[in-house]
Amino acid sequence: MAETDPIEVQQALKGASYPTDRQTLADLARKNKASDRLVDKLSHMKSDRIEGPDQVEKEMFRG
Numbered sequence: 001m002a003e004t005d006p007i008e009v010q011q012a013l014k015g016a017s018y019p020t021d022r023q024t025l026a027d028l029a030r031k032n033k034a035s036d037r038l039v040d041k042l043s044h045m046k047s048d049r050i051e052g053p054d055q056v057e058k059e060m061f062r063g
Contacts, residue, residue, distance in 0.1 A: 004038055009060060010053075012038055018052045025050060 012034035013025060026043035045059045 004041060004060065006057065006061065008034070008038060009056065012042075013053065013056065016053075018050060020050050021048050022050060025056070 012029035012032050014032055016025060016028055022043055022045045025045075026039050029039050029042055041060060042056075045056070047055065047059060050056060
């Protein structure tokens, strides 16, 4: 399975408004035609409340 990359995440979350929750981000990614793998990763992030893109990057790429 290919790794998720930051560019793919940026494209998937185009139009996101913060703060938000992980399910809203997953729904937006699905609407933006992101891969099922990326949508799943977003919907299973540790935090429910997401303050901004820096937090998304931290949770997805730095654990």
